[in-house]
Amino acid sequence: MSTEPTASATVPADGPSVRIGALVPLTRPGWIEAGRHVLAGLEAAVRDVNDAGGIAGRQLELLVRDTAADPQRAAEAVEELDRLGVAAVAGEYHSVVARAVAARADALGLPFLCSSAVLDALTDEPSELVARLCPAQSHSWRIYADFLLGAGHRRIAVATRPSVYWAAGVRVLRDHLAPHGGTVVELDTGALSPAALCEELVRHDATALLLLVGHPEPAVPIVRAVRHDGRLTEVLIGAPAGQPEFAEWSVLLGADGAGVPFLRYLPERLGPLGARVGAALRERLGEAPSFVAFEGYDTVTVLAEVLRTAGTGRKTIAEAWPRVGVEGTRGPIRFSRSPGIIVWQWAWPPVQVVDRDPAAPGRFRVLHTG
Structure with a gap:
């Protein structure tokens, strides 16, 4: 389950380190590319x-654990990290896994800074121990719904599978679109083949299809089927969860993967810190860094500031969430209690709706900001 500390987190010989647990999906069925970023x-x-x-004067040490998108495995990793004496845990991409991490960390009295999981209900009860950097799903997906309305889409189909995360997304879209005459029809990809899904799109006269499914399966075959159905050439394919952000999307789909709007949490232009970090991340990854990589960097930036100003005790770390203020790669970061959100929340990171330019799929176009 564990990996060795990386060179950047090596413990010095002359003193103890300050340990942080890092939880990321690094093996299937986790979204490996997101975890790597x-x-x-x-x-x-x-x-x-x-x-x-x-x-x-003490070095920061990262203890990395692979969640593999498995909530139980993640909860067990939190227990192990607790025994190893970490000051806090951080990271995670998958919302259902982050919920398991938050619940276990809260029960153990262990601070958790969530990097990249957007589900509003990160905990069942209000928590003083849990904070989050990425925007809540209800905030960012409403911005995506505004984009759809602005582009003239009222008849929306969603290709989905049973999941707390996908179901929450459907509710956000439906609630936001309905007052404007929008409708949302759900298409179960567990029961429909890509070809049958195309038939349903025609039957419902949908103008947009949103992919609320995993990547690469079944997202990639669905995109191929829709793109190559002559009856659906005017249908917009969207992916609010961000599947097209990563290079694997373009590798698998080529030109078919362009023009698929998704949510990205970056400002219109990075400041000096963001530009410097972006260059370092590009060198480390061997490719353009996604917004998820910036979320990871900002996570440690926040934790380091908390540890410097409040100390390394778990109780003092949790008490510092509402007081911390730090310059992140994407703007100033402060935490507050946002309406309807019961963890400490950065309200809000910048939100963009972006796609890959059909004329140059390696280039991103900003279509809408919120």
């Missing part, structure tokens, strides 16, 4: 913190 950001920030003197 989160981890790259976490590791890059740890290196920068240590190069700048660490935490009051």
